[in-house]
Amino acid sequence: MAGKGLLLKADPIAAAFRDEVKASLSNAPRRPRLVGILATSSSPSKFYAEFTKKQCEELGFDFVLKKTGAADTGDLGEGEGVEEAIIEANEDPNVDGIMVYYPIFGAQQDHYLQQVVSPYKDVEGLHFKFHYNLYHNIRFIDPQSLASSGVPSVASAGVIKGEEPPAGTVKSIIPCTPLAIVKCLEHVGVYNKILPYGDRAYGRTITVVNRSEVVGRPLAALLANDGARVFSVDIDSIQEYTKRPRTSVERLYHPRHVVHPCNATLQECLALSDVVVSAVPAADYKVKTEWLKDGCVCVNVAADKNFENDVRDKASLYIPAVGKVTILMLLRNLLRLQQYTSSGRRPAS
Amino acid sequence: MAGKGLLLKADPIAAAFRDEVKASLSNAPRRPRLVGILATSSSPSKFYAEFTKKQCEELGFDFVLKKTGAADTGDLGEGEGVEEAIIEANEDPNVDGIMVYYPIFGAQQDHYLQQVVSPYKDVEGLHFKFHYNLYHNIRFIDPQSLASSGVPSVASAGVIKGEEPPAGTVKSIIPCTPLAIVKCLEHVGVYNKILPYGDRAYGRTITVVNRSEVVGRPLAALLANDGARVFSVDIDSIQEYTKRPRTSVERLYHPRHVVHPCNATLQECLALSDVVVSAVPAADYKVKTEWLKDGCVCVNVAADKNFENDVRDKASLYIPAVGKVTILMLLRNLLRLQQYTSSGRRPAS
Numbered sequence: 001m002a003g004k005g006l007l008l009k010a011d012p013i014a015a016a017f018r019d020e021v022k023a024s025l026s027n028a029p030r031r032p033r034l035v036g037i038l039a040t041s042s043s044p045s046k047f048y049a050e051f052t053k054k055q056c057e058e059l060g061f062d063f064v065l066k067k068t069g070a071a072d073t074g075d076l077g078e079g080e081g082v083e084e085a086i087i088e089a090n091e092d093p094n095v096d097g098i099m100v101y102y103p104i105f106g107a108q109q110d111h112y113l114q115q116v117v118s119p120y121k122d123v124e125g126l127h128f129k130f131h132y133n134l135y136h137n138i139r140f141i142d143p144q145s146l147a148s149s150g151v152p153s154v155a156s157a158g159v160i161k162g163e164e165p166p167a168g169t170v171k172s173i174i175p176c177t178p179l180a181i182v183k184c185l186e187h188v189g190v191y192n193k194i195l196p197y198g199d200r201a202y203g204r205t206i207t208v209v210n211r212s213e214v215v216g217r218p219l220a221a222l223l224a225n226d227g228a229r230v231f232s233v234d235i236d237s238i239q240e241y242t243k244r245p246r247t248s249v250e251r252l253y254h255p256r257h258v259v260h261p262c263n264a265t266l267q268e269c270l271a272l273s274d275v276v277v278s279a280v281p282a283a284d285y286k287v288k289t290e291w292l293k294d295g296c297v298c299v300n301v302a303a304d305k306n307f308e309n310d311v312r313d314k315a316s317l318y319i320p321a322v323g324k325v326t327i328l329m330l331l332r333n334l335l336r337l338q339q340y341t342s343s344g345r346r347p348a349s
Numbered sequence: 350m351a352g353k354g355l356l357l358k359a360d361p362i363a364a365a366f367r368d369e370v371k372a373s374l375s376n377a378p379r380r381p382r383l384v385g386i387l388a389t390s391s392s393p394s395k396f397y398a399e400f401t402k403k404q405c406e407e408l409g410f411d412f413v414l415k416k417t418g419a420a421d422t423g424d425l426g427e428g429e430g431v432e433e434a435i436i437e438a439n440e441d442p443n444v445d446g447i448m449v450y451y452p453i454f455g456a457q458q459d460h461y462l463q464q465v466v467s468p469y470k471d472v473e474g475l476h477f478k479f480h481y482n483l484y485h486n487i488r489f490i491d492p493q494s495l496a497s498s499g500v501p502s503v504a505s506a507g508v509i510k511g512e513e514p515p516a517g518t519v520k521s522i523i524p525c526t527p528l529a530i531v532k533c534l535e536h537v538g539v540y541n542k543i544l545p546y547g548d549r550a551y552g553r554t555i556t557v558v559n560r561s562e563v564v565g566r567p568l569a570a571l572l573a574n575d576g577a578r579v580f581s582v583d584i585d586s587i588q589e590y591t592k593r594p595r596t597s598v599e600r601l602y603h604p605r606h607v608v609h610p611c612n613a614t615l616q617e618c619l620a621l622s623d624v625v626v627s628a629v630p631a632a633d634y635k636v637k638t639e640w641l642k643d644g645c646v647c648v649n650v651a652a653d654k655n656f657e658n659d660v661r662d663k664a665s666l667y668i669p670a671v672g673k674v675t676i677l678m679l680l681r682n683l684l685r686l687q688q689y690t691s692s693g694r695r696p697a698s
Contacts, residue, residue: 076610077588077608077609077610078610080608080609080610083484087500090499090500107456107457108456108457108460108561108562109560109562109566111457111460111562112477112480112562115464115477115481116481116500118499118500119498127498128461128464128477129498131461132464132465135432146498147497147498147499148496148497148498149468149476149478149495149496149497149498150439150467150496151436151439151465151467211458212457213457213458213460213461217458239426259426259429260426260429261425261426261427261429
């Protein structure tokens with residue numbers, strides 16, 4: 001197998017976070033409770049719910065699975081009762097985190113449900129407030145600000161000075177799948193620790209295939225906010241995300257990525273890319289190995305494999321799945337949200 | 350042309366609202382300013398922007414068109430700068446309402462943008478808070494509640510007692526396209542004024558073809574909240590929306606529609622329907638005239654005609670477009686939002 005790149009499963013990456021999460025848990029004011037809401041008969045969702053339960057129990061979290069809709073016994077339809085289940089968990093003071101097993105109704109209606117989850121219990125980081133902070137590279141927040149419907153004004157967005165939150169602020173919640181991918185890329189050295197925090201992906205060119213609001217767009221923004229040049233590839237367009245300002249207007253922005261149209265083809269993007277992340281939810285979609293830059297890092301995020309079997313003929317590293325890291329990011333978010341509350345920063349209602 | 354139903358253009362329906370809007374405008378504390386944000390090169394969007402401008406100017410509103418992205422001169426891409434333009438309008442105290450010409454990036458990313466618009470300036474009613482109120486049949490709100498990210502608890506949702514908001518509350522904003530359709534149906538007698546407010550569509554069966562978060566689902570919910578039995582038809586499923594509780598659990602809810610799975614076919618739904626509303630954004634989609642119930646009311650909401658040329662062989666009334674009513678609903682929302690602010694109910698920031 002000479003010349004073949006390394007196959008890297010997520011387990012060793014997850015291991016470090018498992019230790020971190022265990023340590024944080026031992027300092028928690030009480031055992032955090034996560035409610036999982038399963039509202040469909042989908043096998044992958046059911047499987048993921050069981051996986052969450054197992055992980056929670058192994059680590060010492062309290063996990064309650066709430067079944068409704070077609071997941072419940074009786075003759076309810078797909079998704080029936082899911083909104084009521086979320087509202088009940090929002091209002092239950094014993095619940096610290098809520099995770100909903102999507103997809104349920106399709107992207108649009110699911111997006112509505114994601115806003116129903118209280119941001120104080122949103123372990124998945126799918127609430128608009130967290131997306132807004134991510135897109136605007138607002139890393140530290142006053143937890144009270146989550147109680148307001150408004151968006152932070154540009155003037156109040158602090159400039160990043162270091163990795164630790166300034167007094168009176170906490171780290172914002174980052175959607176757990178994009179965050180898990182960033183953690184994998186940190187682990188394999190795509191992030192350069194000799195560079196200053198907030199710019200450690202500078203110098204890297206990364207292609208992200210998929211531009212959904214759940215994975216692709218937040219991931220492209222995170223990577224570009226960290227300094228990378230990112231090609232965001234969707235079914236009908238390619239965009240370039242970069243933090244390096246090109247115009248005088250861009251120089252006035254709070255330092256964060258901007259998006260430019262891009263005329264390059266996927267083949268041209270891949271030829272330039274040190275890293276390729278693919279998250280296309282289609283069994284027949286494959287990134288062509290022959291288009292990859294020799295020695296690149298490939299990360300598959302889709303349930304179906306988006307890379308060809310011979311991907312390691314070109315890739316120096318191939319990570320076939322990130323789910324085991326994602327669940328740890330979710331539990332890390334859960335501990336952080338509990339902290340927002342127990343530090344007395346969260347409003348009473 | 351014996352036996353042919355009536356063709357009803359939206360103009361006479363719009364006329365009554367035009368008078369109402371003019372009267373409200375004459376009582377406004379100052380001329381309300383609407384900012385339209387055009388960020389794409391799309392011809393229908395450009396056309397609609399010009400239409401808004403013309404309507405505003407005729408009626409005496411202040412309209413400012415802000416062009417960015419591919420709508421602007423220069424070499425910006427589709428949608429570039431739209432989020433910054435929204436934020437600027439949010440922060441400008443001279444702006445009372447913001448309207449964004451969608452589609453820009455596609456449903457998911459556009460949904461994100463809809464949350465960036467301040468609910469205090471959201472004339473289109475596309476913010477999550479307004480959708481939540483609509484789905485939960487919460488008609489009257491404390492305008493202060495728009496400042497909070499949380500959703501109203503079920504306990505605080507008032508029961509409808511009448512058409513006028515109780516002291517300390519104002520009417521919630523309703524998304525303008527679904528609202529325009531309801532107003533058309535009121536005009537043609539689908540709503541029965543002899544029934545109590547909040548239940549005036551009781552006894553009507555209505556099919557709504559399309560279940561997007563912008564038109565179809567809010568419309569189905571509005572009609573069912575008003576008492577109608579609604580079939581909500583999407584490309585891959587049919588659901589039934591009804592306010593009449595069937596189970597003991599449903600009887601405990603704040604009175605509002607619930608959704609049930611439905612095994613009927615479109616043909617079976619249409620055979621039962623007194624009203625058919627279609628909003629499918631596809632030129633080749635047509636509701637079959639032969640499937641319509643004799644004497645029904647048909648409303649086309651799509652840019653392309655969703656009904657066959659012979660629709661009036663079966664329909665007693667056919668409304669081919671509602672855009673002229675929609676713009677008046679938007680201006681009505683603008684006046685209402687200005688009232689939220691000028692009554693001192695809106696928070697300072």
